[in-house]
Amino acid sequence: xxxxxxxxFILVIKVDNxxxxxxxxxxxxxxxxxxNQGEIxxxxxxxxxxxxxxxxxxxxxxxxxxxxxxxxxxxxxxxxYDIKKDIGxxxxxxxxxxxxxxxENVDYFCGxxxxxxxxxxxxVEQAIDFVSIGYYKDFYPKKLSGGLLRRLNIACGIAHQxxxxxxxxxxxxxxxxxxxxxxEGIQRLNKAGATILYTSHYMExxxxxxxxxAIMDKGxxxxxxxxxxxxxxxxxxxxxxxxxxxxxxxxxxDLKKLPHIVSVEYEDNFLIVKSSRGKNNLLAVLxxxxxxxxxxxxxxxxxxxxxxxxLEITGKELRD
Amino acid sequence: xxxxxxxxxxxxxxILQILIYIVIFLFFVVLIANTYTDPTNMDFKESKVNxxxxxxxEDSKLLEGxxxxxxxxxxxxxxxxxxxxxxxxxxxxxxxxxxxxxxGFTEAFMKGEEIRIEKTIVPxxxxxxxxxxxxxxxxxxxxxxxxxxxNLSQQQLVxxxxxxxxxxTEVLLFNPDPEKGKNIRRMYYFNFLAxxxxxxxxxxxxxxxxxxxxxDLRKRHSCSPLKLKNMNFxxxxxxxxxxxxxxxxxxxxxxxxxxxxxxxxxGLLFLLNSIIFTLPALSISFLIANIVKSKNAxxxxxNVVSLGTCFISGVFVPRDxxxxxxxxxxxxxxxxxYVKSNHIIANIDRLKxxxxxxxxxxxxxxxxxxxxxxxxxxxxxxxxxxxxxxxS
Numbered sequence: 001x002x003x004x005x006x007x008x009f010i011l012v013i014k015v016d017n018x019x020x021x022x023x024x025x026x027x028x029x030x031x032x033x034x035x036n037q038g039e040i041x042x043x044x045x046x047x048x049x050x051x052x053x054x055x056x057x058x059x060x061x062x063x064x065x066x067x068x069x070x071x072x073x074x075x076x077x078x079x080x081y082d083i084k085k086d087i088g089x090x091x092x093x094x095x096x097x098x099x100x101x102x103x104e105n106v107d108y109f110c111g112x113x114x115x116x117x118x119x120x121x122x123x124v125e126q127a128i129d130f131v132s133i134g135y136y137k138d139f140y141p142k143k144l145s146g147g148l149l150r151r152l153n154i155a156c157g158i159a160h161q162x163x164x165x166x167x168x169x170x171x172x173x174x175x176x177x178x179x180x181x182x183x184e185g186i187q188r189l190n191k192a193g194a195t196i197l198y199t200s201h202y203m204e205x206x207x208x209x210x211x212x213x214a215i216m217d218k219g220x221x222x223x224x225x226x227x228x229x230x231x232x233x234x235x236x237x238x239x240x241x242x243x244x245x246x247x248x249x250x251x252x253x254d255l256k257k258l259p260h261i262v263s264v265e266y267e268d269n270f271l272i273v274k275s276s277r278g279k280n281n282l283l284a285v286l287x288x289x290x291x292x293x294x295x296x297x298x299x300x301x302x303x304x305x306x307x308x309x310x311l312e313i314t315g316k317e318l319r320d
Numbered sequence: 321x322x323x324x325x326x327x328x329x330x331x332x333x334x335i336l337q338i339l340i341y342i343v344i345f346l347f348f349v350v351l352i353a354n355t356y357t358d359p360t361n362m363d364f365k366e367s368k369v370n371x372x373x374x375x376x377x378e379d380s381k382l383l384e385g386x387x388x389x390x391x392x393x394x395x396x397x398x399x400x401x402x403x404x405x406x407x408x409x410x411x412x413x414x415x416x417x418x419x420x421x422x423x424g425f426t427e428a429f430m431k432g433e434e435i436r437i438e439k440t441i442v443p444x445x446x447x448x449x450x451x452x453x454x455x456x457x458x459x460x461x462x463x464x465x466x467x468x469x470x471n472l473s474q475q476q477l478v479x480x481x482x483x484x485x486x487x488x489t490e491v492l493l494f495n496p497d498p499e500k501g502k503n504i505r506r507m508y509y510f511n512f513l514a515x516x517x518x519x520x521x522x523x524x525x526x527x528x529x530x531x532x533x534x535x536d537l538r539k540r541h542s543c544s545p546l547k548l549k550n551m552n553f554x555x556x557x558x559x560x561x562x563x564x565x566x567x568x569x570x571x572x573x574x575x576x577x578x579x580x581x582x583x584x585x586x587g588l589l590f591l592l593n594s595i596i597f598t599l600p601a602l603s604i605s606f607l608i609a610n611i612v613k614s615k616n617a618x619x620x621x622x623n624v625v626s627l628g629t630c631f632i633s634g635v636f637v638p639r640d641x642x643x644x645x646x647x648x649x650x651x652x653x654x655x656x657x658y659v660k661s662n663h664i665i666a667n668i669d670r671l672k673x674x675x676x677x678x679x680x681x682x683x684x685x686x687x688x689x690x691x692x693x694x695x696x697x698x699x700x701x702x703x704x705x706x707x708x709x710x711x712s
Binding site: 056059060061078079081082084085087089091093094095096097098099100104108109111112113156157 | 322326329330332333334531534536537539540541542543544545546547
């Protein structure tokens, strides 16, 4: 999907050993990244892990101490205008003019890239339709809800139909409906040919849309791969949750003795059993409950998440 | 020219605040035009005070003479000697001065005794002082004759007084160039222009710059292929266009009010001085716009800078009333030099080389202010740019 007809990966972004310091704080610590043409690449990490700093350095918006950045196989610099014309940026904060209408905002930002008025008009209309804010095009931003503002923010970043779109946490503080709209939109942009670099601290989003993911912590990439590859890196397997109303210590002790079981806990009327990789773990737990006549309610079996990956590698939760 | 167009769209959204300052300006210039009294106005118009003369004494020659003298210099009104009627007449300003001669006045006066004429007046009125002077003049002259010439009859006395008081001296009022008074009025117009122009420029320029200086919008611009030089050029062009537009709006009333005068040497000098002042005002506004960070701070900066510099430079208060130290302090503002040049333009009868040199010095100093403020702004902008948005 993201290689050319000869089956060779085409690099869109290549970052080598990027280091950025703020005094004694190392914001980026030998940060390496490769994003291939046509993929939706997710940069996942908790708040403060250095995602936005990395984006700012990649786009030459911020000075960095060491390393190199190449975009479209050319070194990126503040005056690399030929590279910039093919990049679209959607920032974490809504960056628009409150004094311009929805249409005027999209037209303005599109106009920074596209000089031809007729062509621009088409692109602006397409961008507005793309994020479904056509009804509001004569509205001023102050009259829009948070979700609509986010959509406008995206329209301003993608109206010129760039080859590379960088989205820095575009769904922060967005309602579920708008979030779903935004995520679907990103997938459509990718299908239309754009390469996407998507940063977020929401692992569900990254899992949902990204073809490859890099997990970041303390300014470093700690793991890269597809979600399946990442999950395969860790030893823990599924997590089984069983609703139990009567509980005693014997049950906990007995379950711990079952094969592949790593830990057993009881919390809020739920028995939580974590297992290592292995087959039939759920069946073994249910057999035990049945043979001991222990009444149980709902049962959930959850495969490992990216949070588990993060937890196992760093020893802390992704949401910490 | 996207940035240039956006510049004016932002101005358009802030037009209400700007309009308030324009309305204040127009209000003041119309006020100046209609209420300003020329300190060199020497017009004199004689007026007579409505006076009632009531005599409780005998009909003596002395009192007849006094009444006659009063009638020559005031309007004698006939009102019956009734307290209620007299008070009503005074209250409704039908009369402003009531003279009551007490019984035995003539006899006592002729003997040189101390006796007073009673009076009822409108309190604190100028007319009462005038009438006091008039009556005192008559009686003091009479007393001088009585004390100097023995056995003087009343008829003789009245004749002497009549002769003395009939002498008139011709007074020629020195009337300077009436055009000078008008010039002072025009000077106030252009002085006040400094306040409104400064306030509007700070408001407008800051309103735009605060938007373009938002970190996220700056990032968007920095990410785009729009060259920094191109963007700065459009921004500077926007600022200059806005300043010229505001200046034009500010000077239009002067053409309406002063007509052809604005095409004379003095009128053109006033205009030249004001357009030169626009430059440092714009530069300082640009500097402030790059320092302030919130919309509330814009209003505060606009008021403090425009009002403050205008107060200490003699826009609202004549410079003669300001202390020397304050004026020295004010000389560190372009408003001081602008007002000073206006003062020179308004007060000179004919343009001499010395005056032109003074005006040119003011213009040069204003230009230095403009360049200095611009240079400081550029240093601040460059520091911000290299510190926050740059690449390695």
